[in-house]
Amino acid sequence: MKLLDQLTFDEKGLIPAIIAKVEDSRALTLCYMNREALERTLETGKVHVFRRSQGRLMLKGEHSGHVQEVQRLFVDCEGKSLLFLVKQHVAACHKGYESCYFRECDMQSGELSASEERVFDPNEAYGQKG
Amino acid sequence: MKLLDQLTFDEKGLIPAIIAKVEDSRALTLCYMNREALERTLETGKVHVFRRSQGRLMLKGEHSGHVQEVQRLFVDCEGKSLLFLVKQHVAACHKGYESCYFRECDMQSGELSASEERVFDPNEAYGQKG
Numbered sequence: 413m414k415l416l417d418q419l420t421f422d423e424k425g426l427i428p429a430i431i432a433k434v435e436d437s438r439a440l441t442l443c444y445m446n447r448e449a450l451e452r453t454l455e456t457g458k459v460h461v462f463r464r465s466q467g468r469l470m471l472k473g474e475h476s477g478h479v480q481e482v483q484r485l486f487v488d489c490e491g492k493s494l495l496f497l498v499k500q501h502v503a504a505c506h507k508g509y510e511s512c513y514f515r516e517c518d519m520q521s522g523e524l525s526a527s528e529e530r531v532f533d534p535n536e537a538y539g540q541k542g
Numbered sequence: 543m544k545l546l547d548q549l550t551f552d553e554k555g556l557i558p559a560i561i562a563k564v565e566d567s568r569a570l571t572l573c574y575m576n577r578e579a580l581e582r583t584l585e586t587g588k589v590h591v592f593r594r595s596q597g598r599l600m601l602k603g604e605h606s607g608h609v610q611e612v613q614r615l616f617v618d619c620e621g622k623s624l625l626f627l628v629k630q631h632v633a634a635c636h637k638g639y640e641s642c643y644f645r646e647c648d649m650q651s652g653e654l655s656a657s658e659e660r661v662f663d664p665n666e667a668y669g670q671k672g
Contacts, residue, residue, distance in 0.1 A: 415647045415654060430560055430569050437567040439560050442623040454649065486643035487654060489635050493572045495643040505619050513616035513625040517545045519584065524545060524617060 415454075418491040421447065426462060429494040431472075431504065434483040437497070440504035441512040443472065445494070457482050459496060476537045478502040508534045545584075548621040551577065556592060557624060561602075561634065564613040564627040570634035571642040573602065575624070587612050589626060606667045608632040638664045 421427050426444040433440060443461040445453065449469050452460040459472040459480040473479035480498040487494055505512040508530035516527040551557050556574040563570060573591040575583065579599050582590040589602040589610040603609035610628040617624055635642040638660035646657035 415652045418645075418654060428558060428572060430572060432567070432569055437562070437569070439562055439567070439569060439625050442558060442560060442572075442618065454652070457649070482649065485647040485649060486641075486657070487645050487647060488572065488642040489637045489639070489644070490642075495569050507619050509619070511616075512618040512620075514619070515548075515617050517615040517617060519587070519612065519615060522545045522584070524548060527616070 415485075415487060416447070416450075418487055419450075419494075420491050426464075427492065427494060429459075429461075429496055431459060431480060431496050431498055433500055434497040438511060439513055440480075440498070440500060440510070450494075453482060453496075454485075459498060473501065476502070476506070478504065478537075480504070503531045506534060506538070508532050508537070545615075545617060546577070546580075548617060549580075549624075550621050556594075557622065559589075559591075559624040559626055561589060561610060561626050561628055564629055567627070568641060569643055570610075570628070570630060570640070580624075583612060583626075584615075589628060603631065606632070606636070608634065608667075610634070633661045636664060636668070638662050638667075 425446045429443050429445050431440045446462040449460045449462045461472050463470050478501050480500055482496050482498055484497040503510045510531055514526055514528050515524045517524050555576045559573050559575050561570045576592040579590045579592045591602050593600050608631050610630055612626050614627040633640045640661055644656055644658050645654045647654050
């Protein structure tokens with residue numbers, strides 16, 4: 413059973429991929445890959461994504477240098493999503509947090525608040541005013 | 543900032559949700575919620591999903607009893623996906639494994655193989671021959 417034969421890409425040619433830390437399994441982000449992004453990820457060992465908002469293939473971290481080195485790869489029971497365990501350089505989130513899931517929802521009030529500290533300054537990493 | 547104001551549902555009215563174990567953060571499955579499924583999840587404290595193949599709202603584990611009790615909820619930086627940390631009863635995967643990501647891909651060969659043991663017999667849990 414080869415990986416690519418087991419996958420179902422959606423009507424846009426994409427498959428969702430959970431990216432999690434290899435050290436503690438914490439989810440960092442959810443991204444989308446087309447077949448080419450997955451092949452590039454497997455060839456290079458670094459996560460490549462299909463950025464839907466820009467309509468193009470990109471290396472995750474190409475601007476910031478915050479790349480994700482693939483350590484392990486899993487596929488779900490239906491071949492409709494992937495799970496990558498990675499070594500994350502610096503942080504995954506473009507807002508400066510280790511994980512894109514840095515906002516926690518209070519289950520009683522429904523209010524959101526940051527549950528971790530920033531690990532880098534996005535203004536410096538991306539050269540933009542925020 | 544209330545949760546529901548921060549979320550973007552896709553053109554089908556769905557948002558993807560990573561379900562992970564609260565004990566060790568391991569990803570169990572990726573599911574999809576419409577607004578009603580999310581509201582039911584928040585009201586009951588148990589994961590409800592919109593099952594795309596059946597076009598209906600359901601309690602995760604309604605047939606098997608393998609429900610997921612929500613312990614913590616996070617939202618990503620763009621409001622386009624959710625992360626639930628849950629207490630999983632028995633196992634998440636309908637094929638009998640704790641996680642739907644029970645198949646690992648060898649990064650050299652691309653071959654898939656089960657990386658964990660079954661924790662229940664799906665024929666017994668669902669009353670089907672399989």
